[in-house]
Every structure is written in C-alpha cells, then in structure tokens.
Amino acid sequence: MTVKLSLATLKDAAATAAVPAYDPKSLTAGIVHFGVGNFHRAHQAVYLDDLFNTGKGHDWAIIGAGVLPSDAAMREKLKAQDFLTTVVEQDNNKTAARITAPMIDIIDPDDKAALVEKLADPAIRIVSMTITEGGYFIDASGHFNPSHPAMVEDANNPDAPKTVFGLIIAGLKLRRERGVTPFTVMSCDNIPGNGHVTENTVVGLAKLSDPAFAQWIHDNVAFPNSMVDRITPATGQREVDILRNDFGIDDNWPVFCEEFKQWVMEDNFPSGRPPLEEVGVQFVSDVAPYELMKIRILNGGHATIAYPGELLDIHFVHEAMEHPLIRAFLAKLEKEEIIPIVPPVPDTNLDDYFDLIERRFRNPKIGDTIPRLAQDGSNRQPKFILPSTRDRLAQGKDITGLALVSALWCRYFAGTSDSGRTIVFNDASAEKLQAAALKAKEDPDAFLVFDEIFGEVSRSDLFRQRFGHALKTLWSEGTARTLELYLADQLVK
Template sequence: MTIKLSRATLSEIAATATVPAYDQKTLSPGILHFGVGNFHRAHQAVYLDDLFNEGLDHDWGIVGAGVLPSDQAMRDKLAAQDFLTTVVEQDNNRTAARVTAPMIDILPVGDAGAIIAALSDPKIRIVSMTITEGGYFIDAEGHFNPAHPAIQADAATPDQPKTVFGLIIAGLKARRDKGVAPFTVMSCDNIPGNGHVTENTVCGLARLSDPAFAEWIHENVSFPNSMVDRITPATGTREIDILAQDFGVEDNWPVFCEEFKQWVMEDRFPAGRPLLERAGVQFVPDVAPYELMKIRILNGGHAAIAYPAALLDIHFVHEALEHPLIRAFLAKLEREEIIPIVPPVPDTDLNAYFELIERRFLNPKIGDTIPRLAQDGSNRQPKFILPSTADRLARGEDIVGLSLVSALWCRYFAGTSDSGKAIVFNDASAEKLQAAALQARQDPMAFLAFDEIFGAVSGSQHFRTRFAHALETLWTEGTARTLQLYLDDRLAG
C-alpha cells in the first residue's frame, strides 16, 4: 500500500523516507524561480531544503514560475501534493528518499500580470532560472540574438512580455517605479559565463525598446556566474514505480538523481542571499575555471558518448560506459583533446575529476538515458563540444576525436541506428538537421552549413577534412569499427 504525498501524510511517509524538519507553512518567499524542472528540484531546492532543515533562513522560500505549456503539467502535479517533491538519491552502494519542501507556490503559467506582480514584491530578492541551454536566445558564438522572433515580439510589446527575460525586465521596471531595490538574477544553467550571458540577454532585450532602462539594469542589477552539477534523469513510469515499490510513496513527479552534487558561485548578491555555504555551496571570486572544467569535461563527455551509444542501440548511460569501445573512446578523447586545453582549476586535479565523472556515468541506479543526452544537440553541441574544437584549432592542434563527435552527431541525424532502428529526435531543429544529415552522405559540407551551430569552426579546412573523413568512415565501416580505428590512431587517414 502506498501513501500519497502531501503535507498531511508526512508523518506516515517518515517511516520510509526523510521528511522536512521544518513546517513548510512557516516559509515566506524570497526566491522566484523560472523553470521548475527536475534539475532545479534535485539541486537548488535540495540545497535550500538542507538549509531550512537547520532552522535557518526561512524567509527564502521558492515561488515557481513558467512560460511554456510544459510548465503547466508540472504546476498541476506539484500543486496536487502541496508543492512537495520526493528526491531519490542513488549511489552504487545506497539509495535514499527524502521529501523536500522549500517551494511554497507556482504562479499561474504564462500569466504575465501575476508574474510581474510577484517580481515586484520586495520579499523577492533573487530571481533564478533553469531554462535549459537553448532558452537564452544566443547564437553559436554565445552572443545575444536580437533577431529571434520571440525577442522581437517582446521588444514590440514590452508591457505584455511572453519570455522569461521580458518578464524580468518588466519586474525590474515595476520595482524601480515603486522605489524597491532590484533583485539579483541568478542563472543555474550549463552555459559558460551564465551570469554574463543572462545579463547580455536581459540588457539586449531591454535596449530594443528602452535603451536608458537597459543601461540602468547594467548599472544596478547583479548577475552572478555559477557552476551547477548533478546528474538528474527525466522522470517516467519507471521512477514513479520504483518510489512506490521501494518506499511506499505515491508522488506525481518524483526526482531521481545521483548522490553527488556541486554548486560553485560568485558572491554578488546586493539584495541579500541565504546562507548557502552552510549547505555546501562553494563561493569563489571567479567561477570561470570550475565552469569551464565542468562544461568541457562532464557535459562534453555526455555529448561525446550520446551519439555512438544511440547508433549502437544502447539505451542507458551506464550501459554505454560499460561498452569497451565507447568507454575507451571517451577516455582517449578527454585525455588527448579536451583536458589538455582546460585551464587549471584551483585545488583540482583534472584527470582525477575525469575519473570521478567516469564513476558517475557508470552508476547503474541512476537510470540516465542516452535519449536524454542526445536531445537538443543543436543547442548543446555549440556549448559543450565545438568550443573545444575551436580552441584546439586556434592552437594549431589536431581534432580527430572532436571531429568524430561532430560526425557521429551528423550520422545520428540521418535517422537510423547501425542496425536500422529508427531514431526518435528531440530537438527544435530536428527537421532541418535531418535533411542536412541525409544530404551530407553525398556532400558532408551540407551539415556544416548551419552557422548558428558551427560558427567559425565550419570555416576551418582542417575541421572540414577531418569531419568529412570521419563521416564517410561511419557510413562505410559502421560506428563500432570507426571507434576502433580512432582508438588505433588510424582514423585520421
């Protein structure tokens, strides 16, 4: 028999899962968060839950907000269980469930009036976001794209914003008009210089309709950079059933994640912040080295194994790392092409960091999937793989492995695995990518024509040659044989 998650059933759930040591009803809002997804609930919300469990900072409760249709399902499911979440942390040697309660509400999805009113509330001192790498309206070079239709629409009607950034601008304007100090804007997405990128998008959008206010934002609003890390797969019936069977808890949308978590952040919060260092957050003067390490080695590693695994019909990430060719491919790529161009990180051995990542990828309990890693490649490749390619090209160094990663992505978008199994895409640009990938079988350069993805890298003759050779080898020899040729140092031709 299962117990349905709610405030009223916490005392019963305490028999099998850890429950909050604080009363959720005593929390008051301090943070408005855009993008209430699995990662937020497994990461930022857990740090706050730890802090609240110590009896600290109960004026920093989370109010959720969303602008996408998918946000409505999350709101409905969480509202039905008093905005509580069961987080299941899984390591190779242990599995533990905990109920977290730092979220006190989710605003009506897409309701600009309600969201702007909350943003203008003096109690809200931090606005945070996990809106995915593709949600920032930036091009392949990381620059704000003012021509995006959603940006143009918000610029034309700034009083009726539809995007997260338009809402933030309207909220800041309402605060200024009321004489309320601005909130801090805190990105928790995997983007190099995520604070700088967020500021550029906010100010860039504001500049299109009110240049003077854009300058005011630049001078008065803080956008700290941060690095966040915790492997958090998507929730499906598998996770819901495991929670019910192993812990007897019925949760509409539980979160499963690894035990490891990390949050490194700049301490720039003029409106105040919770004592997150008490919960394990590392505050540093410069996040960039940690951020680059994680994006290039971990996120780049995920992007590297996603497509060979998909082409070999592998579903789970740990199964991909158990495949000898994929594991060896990742290790060679990281140690020979990625790690050597990652700048030093304070008190960190980069090779030891990669060994930790290998162990995390091998965790069978997480149930992280290759389809999750493979999704949204049009946004992830320019952020996690191609910057390493560009850096090596700038140094005059070879890019056999990194070119192979790009070729594997192209081969994946042809739509079938090596066995002929159909591939289901999850990418906003899937239609045009598949058309280009099919054309690239005869003309490899067709896939490199997307400047918004490949940027200046596609102009390198060396990259074009390596990419074309790797793609041809994948088509003629298959994925497994191509990986072996790379491992034997025979792929370069």
C-alpha cells in the same frame, strides 16, 4: 500501504523517507524560480531544503514560475501534493529518499500579471532560472540574438511579455517605479559565463524597446556566474513505480538523481542571499575555471557517448559505459584532446576529476538515458563540444576525436541507427538538421552550413577534412569499426 504525498501525510511518509525538520507552512518566499524541472528540484531546491533543515534561511522559500505548457503541467502535478517533491538519491552502494518542501507555490503560467506583480514584491530578492541551454536566445558565439522572433515580439510588446527575459524586465521596471531595490538574477544553466550571458540577453532585449532602462539594468542589477552539477535523468513511469514499490510513496512527479552534487557561485548578491555556504555551496571570486572544467569534461563527455550510444542501440548511460569501445573512446578523447586545453582549476586535479566523472557515468541506479543526453544537440554542441574544437584549432592542435564527435552527431541525425532502428529526435532544429545530415552522406560539408551552430569551426580546412573523413567512415564501416580505427590512431586520412 502506499502514502499519497501531501503535507497531511508527511508523518506517514517518514517511515521510508527523510522528511523536512522544519514546518513548510512557516516559510516565506525570497526567490522566484523560472523552470521548475527535475534539475532544479534535485539541485537548488535540495540545497535550500538542507539549509532550512538547519533552522536558517526560512525567508528564502521558492515560488515557481514558467512560460511553457510543460510548466503548467508541472504546476498541476505539484500543486496536488502541496508542492512537495520526493528526491531519490542513488549511489552505487545505496538508495535513499527524501521529501523536500522549499517551494511554497507556483504561479499560473497564464497569469503573467500576477507573475510580474510577484517579481515586484520587495520580499523577492533573487530571481533564478533553469531554462535549458537553448532558452537564452544566443548564437553559436554566445552573443544575444536580437532577431529571434520571440525577442522581436517581446520588444514590440514590452508591457505584455511572453518570455522569461521579458517578464524579468517588466518586473524590474515595476520595482524601479515603486522604489524597490532590484533583485539579483541568477542563472543555474550549463552555459559558460551563464551570468554574463543572462545579463546580455536581459539588457539586449530591454535595449530594443527602452535603451535608457537597459542601461539602468546594466548599472544596477547583479548577474552572478555559477556552476551547477548533478546528474538528473528525466522522470518516467519507471521512477514513479520504483518510488511506490520500494518506498510506498505515491508522488506525481518524483526526481531521481545521483548522490553527488556541486554548486559554485560568485558572491555577488547586493540584495542579500541565503547562507548556502553552510550547506556546501562554494562562493568564489571567479567561477570561470570551475564551469569551464565541468562543461568541457562532464557535459562534453555526455555528448561524446550520446551519439555512438544511439547508433549502437544502447538505452542507458551506464550500459554505454560498459561498452568497451564507447568507454575507451571517451577516455582517449578526454585525455588527449579535451583535458589538455582545460585551464587549471583551484585545488583540483583534472585527471582525478575525470576519474570521478567516469564513476558517475557508470552508476547503474540512476537510470540516466542516452536519448536524454542526445537531445537538443543544436544548442548543446556549440556549448559543450565545439568550444574545445575551436580552442585546439586556435592552438594549432589536431581535432580528430572532436571532429568524430561532430560526425557522430551528423550520422545520428540521418535518423536511423546502424541496425536500422528509427531514431526519435528531441531538438527544435531537428527538421533542418535531418535534411542536412541526409545530404551530408554524399557531401559532408552540407552539415556544416549552420553558422549559428558551427561558427568559425566550419571554416577550418582541418576540421572539415577530419569531419568529412570520419562521417564517410561511419557510413561505410559503421560506428563500432570507426571507433576501433580512432582508438588505433588510424582514423586520420
């Protein structure tokens, strides 16, 4: 028998899945979260569910929010099941399902007035977000971009904002008018210094319309940095069917993820926070070493295997890790070019950390896909790959492998795999990137013209030489042979 997920059917679902030890109806909201996607429901929401199961923190439930059409679709699917989510945690040796209930509502994305009013509610003490790396309106160097059309529009219409940051500003302004203590703004996205980046965007946008209020935000609002980690693939029919067939639960949008999870945060919450340290969250004075390690080694590793995987027609991440050339490419690049320039991390051996990353990438159960890793490269490359390239160049070190990653990305954007299969892009800049990638077949520099992506790296003669040679080799010899040449230290012109 299949159980349709809802509060009324929790007892039935308990036959195959762990269910909350608390009464979801007893929770009250303390957090508004923008971006109720899979990662949020597999990470922040799971930590809160763990906490609530201990009997603590029940005034820190989540109210979801969003500004995109996809947020409206998510709201309808979750509302139909009382905002419950089935999280399926998959390790190499086991699979287990749990039903989480820390979310008690999602505000209609079309009702901006209701959202601003909720942001002004004194009970809301944290506003968090997972809006992807591309949602922060920053350039390749991580600086706020005030000329972005969305920022210009919100600056011209501060009383009718459309972006997450415009809404946060409106909520803070209403709290100040009412004498309510400002909430803490907590980014949960994979961006170096995500708290600083968030502050720069919020303050930068406010400054465009109200410089005095921008200064007030700077002086009074906390933006803690954090590092988040859990591999969480997209949900498709495969996941819905597995949950129904193996666990007997019908969930409109379940989440599948690995068993491993990590969350490291600066303890900077003037208005209070849930005691998440009791369920495994690390609170530290400086997150930077942890987040740089994760972004360079894990996220950079994902980018490293994504494009050769696509060009060799590989669909799943674990299958890419089974390919001897891709796995060896990842190991050589990480050990020779990425890890040596990652600063020390407290109580962490970086080689052991990479061994953990390899094991996680090889997990066949979570079904993470190469197309997911390859998407949104115009935002991910400047954050996950090019900073390592930049730092090595600054230290006078070679970047043959990192330049090859950029060349593979360019070759991918030509639109076909080595076998001739059409590649489907998921990138806001896909049209211009593909046009440039096709020109780059004859003139590699044509792909390096995007200063918002490559920045100072593209002005390095060594990078341009390594990139150009790698790209021409990819076109003339193919992906597999190019990897072989790199592994044999024969890719240098």
